[in-house]
Amino acid sequence: MSVQERKERERAGRERLIVATARELAEQQGWDAVTTRRLAERIEYSQPVLYSHFRGKREIIGAVALEGAAEMAAALRGATAVADGPRARVTALARAYLDFAEGNPAVYDAMFRLDGGLAFAREDTPEPLKDAFAALLESLGEVAGDGVRPGLFTEVFWAALHGLATLTRAGRLPPEDAGRRVELLVDRLAVV
Amino acid sequence: MSVQERKERERAGRERLIVATARELAEQQGWDAVTTRRLAERIEYSQPVLYSHFRGKREIIGAVALEGAAEMAAALRGATAVADGPRARVTALARAYLDFAEGNPAVYDAMFRLDGGLAFAREDTPEPLKDAFAALLESLGEVAGDGVRPGLFTEVFWAALHGLATLTRAGRLPPEDAGRRVELLVDRLAVV
DNA sequence: TCGATTGTCTAGCGGTGCTAGGATCGGCTC
DNA sequence: GAGCCGATCCTAGCACCGCTAGACAATCGA
Incomplete structure (x- = not known):
């Protein structure tokens, strides 16, 4: 044996x-x-x-994506843990998300831009991916506002962050105002 | 001759x-x-x-992107022209944007996801791309709110739409709640 | 009608993801 | 310890990719 x-x-x-x-x-x-x-x-x-x-290159990308999801979840929780109050937590979360995307572009691509053959937004979604979304939900659910489903709010906020991350890196958005864009996003979307 | x-x-x-x-x-x-x-x-x-x-495949993608940008600008202006009031215009704009992305996925990819060798957010950006952004700005500038630069607001709103479009098509967001997500986005971001 | 130029094609380079089939190495039985 | 046998790994090759050199043919101007 x-x-x-x-x-x-x-x-x-x-x-x-x-x-x-x-x-x-x-x-x-x-x-x-x-x-x-x-x-x-x-x-x-x-x-x-x-x-x-692995079955092929796609599955290797998928494996990198899973690894990245676990790291991202940890990074997001680490950032929100040291922030005081819902509003500060959301700001910290947004910054941490964009920092992760900028600091690990290949991992970020594996997770959200490339096809790693993974299931998303379904029951059989791998645990690390679910957990990364849960990490977003934990802080964003607090500021969804009355009558708005936390999950739905999280999806919208996440999409906005994803748009900022990808468009900025692809040179579609000038990098200078990145900070101001995050401020505006949090100001408007989060209900404190 | x-x-x-x-x-x-x-x-x-x-x-x-x-x-x-x-x-x-x-x-x-x-x-x-x-x-x-x-x-x-x-x-x-x-x-x-x-x-x-063309110099290569990249330039062909770029040519498709330029063609698509002109069409998108027309589609956005067409949608906002028949809407009454700033709020209705923004809703119509958002719907038209997402409809275009869903209806012309390859063109959308050429514009915003692939590398077509085009310059973005710069002086030498091709006219059709500038004009597509201008079409967004025309309706979004109305609802940027006091003290917020219309260009900055447009960038954030656009990024959110882009995030919704790409994540939905990549299966990262369930398609059912697409309508509700747009409503929420317009509700929170636009200052009416 | 002839020469030059323009335009187009054939063939091929080095690269890609992926796989069939043979060689080699290790552990197990006698 | 010898020899078998199965797991493991590699060589070689498939069909395809983006791109290009150089031969060839059609067309133009003189």
Whole structure:
């Protein structure tokens, strides 16, 4: 049995190595540079090994997305925990979200822009994704206002943040006023 | 001279054909299916002909984006023209924007998600793109509220719409509550 | 009618995601 | 300890991608 356990351990380790390497490469040079050949070379295995762990490139992106979702949830909770009052929490949440998107663009893309083959907004949505949404909901539910379903409010607020994050990074919005845009968004959307 | 003019006319016609065919193919099967080989086959010329009109695939995407921007601007102005009062105009604008994004997903992607090699939010931004933003500004400037720069307000509102459009289409947001989300967005952001 | 120029095509480069099939290595049985 | 056998991994290759060099043909002006 011990032999089999060791093999499984090694296999799991190699899988983590694949995901970590894909992420690293994506952050360094963008997802376009993450080819199966380059990835295989970096982990010092041949290409087919990748396919013994994942169905294809899409699933690797999905794995990076799940990892990122857990980190984002932690980052959001960390930011809101040290803020006083609902209004301050929402501002901290928005800033933390945009900071995460800016600081981990490849991970953010894996989560929300690319197709990682993951289910969203459904029952069989993977737990890390549900939890990241829950982290948003925890602070945003407080300021949804009367008669507005917290989930619906969270969706709208999230969409606005997502729009700001993607349009800014794609050069569609000038980066200078980023701070003022967040202020305006929180001012108007949150009911304190 | 007449010969040269005829040639230029034919050339311009073929360029329109390329752009129209690329757009059609993208709407039918997605941008991934728009390969230079398939595109060349559809216009019944060989691949290199594409490169005598455009530097590469990116520029073709850019051309589709410009065409789409003009159409979107017209659609937005058409929708707001028949609405009474600032509040109704903003609602109509938001609906028209999301309808355009849903009805022309490939064009929308060319404009705002893919890299078409176009400059945004700068002086040398192509006129159609500036005009599409202007169409947003015309209705949104009315409801920016005191002390808020209309341009900044428009950017935030636009980002929210963009977030809703992209997250919904990518399956990140359930499509059922789309209408309610727009209502909430207009309610909170617009100062009537 | 002939030469030059313009236009178009064939063929091919290096790259992509992915896979079939053979070699090699390890653990298990005798 | 020897030899079998199955798991594991790699080499080689498929069809496709964006893009381009260079040969060829059609068309124009003299």
